[in-house]
Amino acid sequence: MPEGHTLHRLARLHHERYAGRPVRVLSPQGRFAASAALLDGAQFERAEAHGKHLFHVHGPDLVVHVHLGLYGGFTESEVPLEEPRGKVRMRLIGRTHGTDLRGPTRCELLTDDEVAALRERLGPDPLRADADPERAWQRISRSRTSIAALLLDQEVLAGAGNVYRAEVLFRHGVAPRTPGRDLGRQRWELIWADLVELMAHGAKIGRIDTVRPEHDPEVTGRAPRQDRHGGEVYVYRRTGQPCLVCATPVQFAELSGRNLYWCPTCQAR
DNA sequence: GCCTTATGTTCAC
DNA sequence: TGAACCTAAGGCT
Numbered sequence: 252m253p254e255g256h257t258l259h260r261l262a263r264l265h266h267e268r269y270a271g272r273p274v275r276v277l278s279p280q281g282r283f284a285a286s287a288a289l290l291d292g293a294q295f296e297r298a299e300a301h302g303k304h305l306f307h308v309h310g311p312d313l314v315v316h317v318h319l320g321l322y323g324g325f326t327e328s329e330v331p332l333e334e335p336r337g338k339v340r341m342r343l344i345g346r347t348h349g350t351d352l353r354g355p356t357r358c359e360l361l362t363d364d365e366v367a368a369l370r371e372r373l374g375p376d377p378l379r380a381d382a383d384p385e386r387a388w389q390r391i392s393r394s395r396t397s398i399a400a401l402l403l404d405q406e407v408l409a410g411a412g413n414v415y416r417a418e419v420l421f422r423h424g425v426a427p428r429t430p431g432r433d434l435g436r437q438r439w440e441l442i443w444a445d446l447v448e449l450m451a452h453g454a455k456i457g458r459i460d461t462v463r464p465e466h467d468p469e470v471t472g473r474a475p476r477q478d479r480h481g482g483e484v485y486v487y488r489r490t491g492q493p494c495l496v497c498a499t500p501v502q503f504a505e506l507s508g509r510n511l512y513w514c515p516t517c518q519a520r
Numbered sequence: 521g522c523c524t525t526a527t528g529t530t531c532a533c
Numbered sequence: 534t535g536a537a538c539c540t541a542a543g544g545c546t
Contacts, residue, residue: 253527253528254527254528257527303527303528303529318528318529319528320528320529320538320539320540321526321527321528321529321538321539321540322526322527322528322538322539322540322541323528323539323540324540324541337540338539338540353539353540353541354538354539354540354541356528356529356530356538356539357529403528405528405529412527412528413526413527413528414527415527416527459527487527488526488527507534508534508535509528510526
């Protein structure tokens with residue numbers, strides 16, 4: 252679940268639930284207990300996301316930074332809440348709803364300076380209005396590293412994960428191992444614009460859908476399919492299955508420890 | 521029920 | 534490059 256669109260969706264939800272009112276902050280598991288005690292009962296000012304990082308601003312130098320990692324997650328329910336199930340790192344309780352956080356890679360209290368330093372290291376986020384895609388292009392256009400690896404580098408581009416990487420490269424017919432410096436500025440601008448649109452759509456509907464209407468299996472007559480991540484995709488996790496456009500079997504390889512999927516025919520460039 | 525896997529990152533070697 | 538982090542779902546028996 253946790254690519255950038257998920258975190259932006261959570262930021263919106265948490266903002267709607269808690270912003271502008273006092274909130275209870277607990278750590279039933281204990282690992283966040285000391286920080287939770289400092290926040291408990293104070294105002295929740297706002298929530299925002301940058302890439303895959305989520306920030307709960309409770310006040311000056313009182314910012315909870317959450318990174319879900321591979322399998323962290325939030326669950327929500329209405330008050331009154333039941334006893335925590337499993338290891339709940341952080342529990343927020345507002346007027347109408349409560350939110351539990353389990354299994355995050357990071358859940359920590361940061362000062363404003365620490366947040367600024369962290370965000371300084373992140374590349375532009377397609378889901379943020381203040382993003383500057385030129386900054387990413389400066390890195391990409393000077394790099395011999397593959398565009399596939401660069402798209403996952405959060406210092407180059409913040410928020411894209413393995414699904415968006417595979418899908419956006421497919422949609423633009425780009426071979427994953429193309430060096431960044433060979434991508435071309437125009438193609439980069441198209442990829443960025445596409446990420447802005449795809450990820451905004453993902454944040455809105457809560458899943459990753461990347462297949463254009465004309466390639467929808469329902470329309471083309473191919474058997475309908477849905478990956479277990481819940482959306483409709485061209486190549487992600489479709490190893491060996493026919494490409495939705497040209498029927499070539501989808502290829503798989505491991506690249507820097509991450510799973511990579513592509514169509515060797517559609518992505519020959 | 522047990523095993524594998526995962527949309528991620530950091531750290532040790 | 535590999536392990537660790539530590540959760541849930543899916544596939545298998």
